Amino acid sequence: MSGARARVGWVLVALVAAFALAVPYLTSSFYTALVTQLLFFGLLAMSVGLLGGYTGLMPMGYAAIMGIGAYALGYLITRAHAPMGIAIAGAIAIALVVTLAFGLMAIRTSGIFFSMITLAQGMLVWGAAYRWYQVTGAENGLRGIERPFFAVRYYEYYYLVLAVVAASALVLWLIVRSPFGLSLQGIRESESRMRTLGYDVGLHKLIAFEVSGFFAAVSGLLFGWYNNFISPASVGLPSSAEAVFMVILGGAGTLLGPVLGAAVVVFAKNFLSLYLSRWPTIMGLIFILAVLFARDGLVGTGRRVAIAAGGRGNKTTAVE
Amino acid sequence: MSLTTLALHVLNGLTFAALLFLLASGFTLVFGLMRIMNLAHGAFYLVGGYIGLTVLVATGNFVLATLSAGAAIALLGLGAERVLLRRLRGQVLPEVLLTIGLAFVLGDLALAIWGGDPQSVPRPGFLGASLTIADVTYPAFRIVVLGVGIVIGGAIWYLQEGTRIGAIVRAGVDDSETVEALGIDIKRVFTFVFCFGAFLAGLTGMLGGAFLALYPGADFEILTYALVVVIIGGPGSLPGAAVGSVAVGLIDAFGKALAPELTYFTVFLPMALILTWRPHGLFGRLA
Numbered sequence: 001m002s003g004a005r006a007r008v009g010w011v012l013v014a015l016v017a018a019f020a021l022a023v024p025y026l027t028s029s030f031y032t033a034l035v036t037q038l039l040f041f042g043l044l045a046m047s048v049g050l051l052g053g054y055t056g057l058m059p060m061g062y063a064a065i066m067g068i069g070a071y072a073l074g075y076l077i078t079r080a081h082a083p084m085g086i087a088i089a090g091a092i093a094i095a096l097v098v099t100l101a102f103g104l105m106a107i108r109t110s111g112i113f114f115s116m117i118t119l120a121q122g123m124l125v126w127g128a129a130y131r132w133y134q135v136t137g138a139e140n141g142l143r144g145i146e147r148p149f150f151a152v153r154y155y156e157y158y159y160l161v162l163a164v165v166a167a168s169a170l171v172l173w174l175i176v177r178s179p180f181g182l183s184l185q186g187i188r189e190s191e192s193r194m195r196t197l198g199y200d201v202g203l204h205k206l207i208a209f210e211v212s213g214f215f216a217a218v219s220g221l222l223f224g225w226y227n228n229f230i231s232p233a234s235v236g237l238p239s240s241a242e243a244v245f246m247v248i249l250g251g252a253g254t255l256l257g258p259v260l261g262a263a264v265v266v267f268a269k270n271f272l273s274l275y276l277s278r279w280p281t282i283m284g285l286i287f288i289l290a291v292l293f294a295r296d297g298l299v300g301t302g303r304r305v306a307i308a309a310g311g312r313g314n315k316t317t318a319v320e
Numbered sequence: 321m322s323l324t325t326l327a328l329h330v331l332n333g334l335t336f337a338a339l340l341f342l343l344a345s346g347f348t349l350v351f352g353l354m355r356i357m358n359l360a361h362g363a364f365y366l367v368g369g370y371i372g373l374t375v376l377v378a379t380g381n382f383v384l385a386t387l388s389a390g391a392a393i394a395l396l397g398l399g400a401e402r403v404l405l406r407r408l409r410g411q412v413l414p415e416v417l418l419t420i421g422l423a424f425v426l427g428d429l430a431l432a433i434w435g436g437d438p439q440s441v442p443r444p445g446f447l448g449a450s451l452t453i454a455d456v457t458y459p460a461f462r463i464v465v466l467g468v469g470i471v472i473g474g475a476i477w478y479l480q481e482g483t484r485i486g487a488i489v490r491a492g493v494d495d496s497e498t499v500e501a502l503g504i505d506i507k508r509v510f511t512f513v514f515c516f517g518a519f520l521a522g523l524t525g526m527l528g529g530a531f532l533a534l535y536p537g538a539d540f541e542i543l544t545y546a547l548v549v550v551i552i553g554g555p556g557s558l559p560g561a562a563v564g565s566v567a568v569g570l571i572d573a574f575g576k577a578l579a580p581e582l583t584y585f586t587v588f589l590p591m592a593l594i595l596t597w598r599p600h601g602l603f604g605r606l607a
Contacts, residue, residue, distance in 0.1 A: 115412075123540065237540055
């Protein structure tokens with residue numbers, strides 16, 4: 001990265017950070033809530049992007065991992081009446097164990113087989129959420145998932161989410177730039193070549209799955225606290241597909257892309273559903289149009305435009 | 321568990337397996353040839369069921385209604401393949417996302433047209449009765465579905481193994497480029513197979529409607545079962561779909577009887593076990 005480009009990048013990061021910090025002062029509670037949603041869905045999308053974009057293994061059931069985080073938190077708080085610290089640690093631990101089991105099943109495959117298996121896993125979690133009444137409350141879900149005492153009001157909660165998501169994004173950024181992250185991209189490009197070079201491909205995939213699962217679970221905690229509620233509707237295929245769509249729409253193989261994709265989906269959902277009653281149809285049509293016409297996502301399209309205009313694609317440099 | 325209830329559970333399992341096989345065979349044929357994971361397959365099933373029900377109410381002819389359900393969905397499949405999927409040929413992930421988009425649109429439109437209340441397809445008069453063999457009394461209709469599943473399974477097997485079009489499809493599964501180089505219009509074969517899979521889904525929807533009821537969400541629920549069947553049997557394999565269906569059907573029937581709150585989840589364990597042993601399913605081959 002050249003000096004000038006790096007400087008522009010850092011200035012942009014600083015501007016975004018300043019804006020993010022000012023959101024509750026600049027806008028109403030409604031918009032602050034929307035940005036809160038954008039942040040935790042962005043984190044989910046980044047975790048999907050780590051597997052799907054960087055490692056080349058697109059998980060189609062990650063809303064279920066997020067859901068397990070939220071359900072475990074909800075169960076520990078509302079049914080087991082655990083203290084907050086234990087509830088958080090317990091929820092993450094449960095999600096990691098389930099992720100490990102899912103990962104062991106899925107990592108021996110790749111490509112579309114991997115997507116198919118993770119899809120089935122996600123739908124089975126939905127099935128459990130829907131039927132395992134004693135734990136999940138079935139259709140009624142789990143209500144009363146309290147936020148931590150210091151982040152009860154909407155703007156306090158916004159800052160908590162901002163801090164957690166920013167820290168997670170930083171860690172993910174370090175991971176994708178690390179030798180480990182580069183190995184993941186090597187696996188995406190050619191699994192057999194990486195194996196020949198002596199890499200333990202299975203272990204790399206499993207660790208990537210577990211890291212993604214961790215961040216998906218964290219987004220699940222943020223999701224559960226945000227709504228104070230979790231129900232089967234949040235963990236089904238539509239939610240998992242939305243997360244994949246965020247990655248594809250924003251641009252796979254980047255960290256900024258999934259967040260941009262999350263922003264588009266969150267805002268589209270909240271505004272279009274004000275005027276149009278058939279949200280699933282609209283979302284389906286957006287999916288179809290986006291895959292037909294915007295194949296390399298917003299970041300890719302932006303980069304192409306920047307290159308065509310003779311620019312250097314500064315916007316994307318900073319966050320990659 | 322007495323012998324009678326045991327027989328009932330086995331019959332429940334096998335008849336459900338027949339329904340699953342009809343759905344999964346179309347899914348797996350399309351996957352084997354085109355590498356398209358058609359997630360709209362469940363929506364094809366549901367919309368087929370609703371269309372069949374509408375035709376049945378209008379005409380009173382069950383066979384006509386079942387065939388029109390299949391034909392209508394085959395037409396829908398034709399449109400989806402020609403207009404949408406063909407533009408994305410070979411791009412695996414965009415193809416999947418497109419079929420998800422299609423599934424959302426179809427499911428939502430079905431809700432708009434046919435409403436949210438569960439609807440059952442009335443069973444035809446001559447099949448409404450029950451059969452009694454020894455101590456076991458069982459609905460005749462489900463036995464007929466089992467028969468239909470076996471007959472159609474056999475027909476697809478013959479089509480694939482004994483006819484020219486079947487040979488072309490099998491060759492296309494192995495190497496579609498070479499098939500094309502031999503002067504065969506593989507695109508037409510793709511369209512044919514996709515429409516055939518859609519036809520089966522529509523027809524199964526009608527049978528399923530008289531068996532499990534039609535309601536919003538039934539599309540993804542049945543799709544999950546079909547997916548598990550295909551994963552267990554090996555994606556792209558017809559015998560795999562048959563074996564997977566019987567396994568999932570029986571496990572589900574006994575699971576529902578023994579641990580109703582874990583319905584749906586009971587099929588998960590065998591899937592996990594088989595995947596650890598054979599990552600691409602019982603009859604699957606590496607991509």
